[in-house]
Amino acid sequence: MNNLIDWHLESDAVWQACIELAQRFAADRTLGQDQAKGRSLALLFFNPSLRTRTSMEIAAARLGAHSSVIVPGQGTWGFAWEDGTVMDGGEAEHIHDAAGVLSQYFDAIGVRLFASLTSREADREERHLKRFERAAQVPVVNLESAYYHPCQALADAACITERFDGNPAGKKFVLTWAYHPRALPTAVPNSALLAAARLGMDVTVAAPEGFELDPAVLDMAGSGVSVSRGMDEALDGADVVYAKSWSGSMVYHLPEAEAAARALHSDWRVTADRMRRTRDGAFMHCLPVRRGVVVDDAVLDGPQALHLRQAAYRLFAQQAILSKIWDLPL
Numbered sequence: 001m002n003n004l005i006d007w008h009l010e011s012d013a014v015w016q017a018c019i020e021l022a023q024r025f026a027a028d029r030t031l032g033q034d035q036a037k038g039r040s041l042a043l044l045f046f047n048p049s050l051r052t053r054t055s056m057e058i059a060a061a062r063l064g065a066h067s068s069v070i071v072p073g074q075g076t077w078g079f080a081w082e083d084g085t086v087m088d089g090g091e092a093e094h095i096h097d098a099a100g101v102l103s104q105y106f107d108a109i110g111v112r113l114f115a116s117l118t119s120r121e122a123d124r125e126e127r128h129l130k131r132f133e134r135a136a137q138v139p140v141v142n143l144e145s146a147y148y149h150p151c152q153a154l155a156d157a158a159c160i161t162e163r164f165d166g167n168p169a170g171k172k173f174v175l176t177w178a179y180h181p182r183a184l185p186t187a188v189p190n191s192a193l194l195a196a197a198r199l200g201m202d203v204t205v206a207a208p209e210g211f212e213l214d215p216a217v218l219d220m221a222g223s224g225v226s227v228s229r230g231m232d233e234a235l236d237g238a239d240v241v242y243a244k245s246w247s248g249s250m251v252y253h254l255p256e257a258e259a260a261a262r263a264l265h266s267d268w269r270v271t272a273d274r275m276r277r278t279r280d281g282a283f284m285h286c287l288p289v290r291r292g293v294v295v296d297d298a299v300l301d302g303p304q305a306l307h308l309r310q311a312a313y314r315l316f317a318q319q320a321i322l323s324k325i326w327d328l329p330l
Ligand code: CP
Pocket: 048, 049, 050, 051, 052, 053, 144, 152, 286, 287, 288
């Protein structure tokens, strides 16, 4: 694996090997210890993070590698992005040069670059991440881009595999939209959908009208995915309830109308009553999550909650990803 942009670009063999490796890291915290000694990892966060940032730092440390977190705009120069731009404005450094320079010091670069939510074409094409990847001369790991969050996806897949003793195929996975006061990107739901489908799960996506995921991503997930317009009926018999908020496609051309439409669905919240419709289903969320808005305390603090184990798997998944990127002999 040279870069990790998204799993749909990787073979089934690599995907499966990474799930198994994440589970080996979950079982043995000394696995791979110091095998990456002398290597270094840059972590470039254009957007906020708690889990991805800290779990990547610890993943690198457990393998013996050094990591540096870089937050553009906080102690760095401002970056220009467009090719051929005349840099006579506020930005002092072009991302092309920054990626080239970081490639001189680091053995891999992780980049977080959220969706613009202003140009669907740019987001769908991963325009910013691809520009960075083109300029970098070392492996690039996607720490959540416009459309995909492969680190989260691997953690989710490995955690679900553990939950079902290695046999998640055929279990009912419900990806349910939930209300949120802000318009959020679709990287996590896209990746969760694709991961569950690739595990062979029986996938349902529940969302109100206007909040469907990009049909191109649904197509990638395959013809077995069911679509529901109601959270209640979708949750019936679920083995996994994966809640996430995301914006409707209107956000790209009519953001105020999207906000107004979203506000009509504040009842899309995962409650203990709703979880009783499941088959003792596990509640998953990538976090951060808004308590009392997306999901009730009774679910997050109750016996069906899996989100903390899911968060723990972020570390194991990223140890697996770094091991593959650096071809460590595990
Ligand atoms: N789930 C996730 O990526 O969390 P952070 O945004 O805190 O990194």
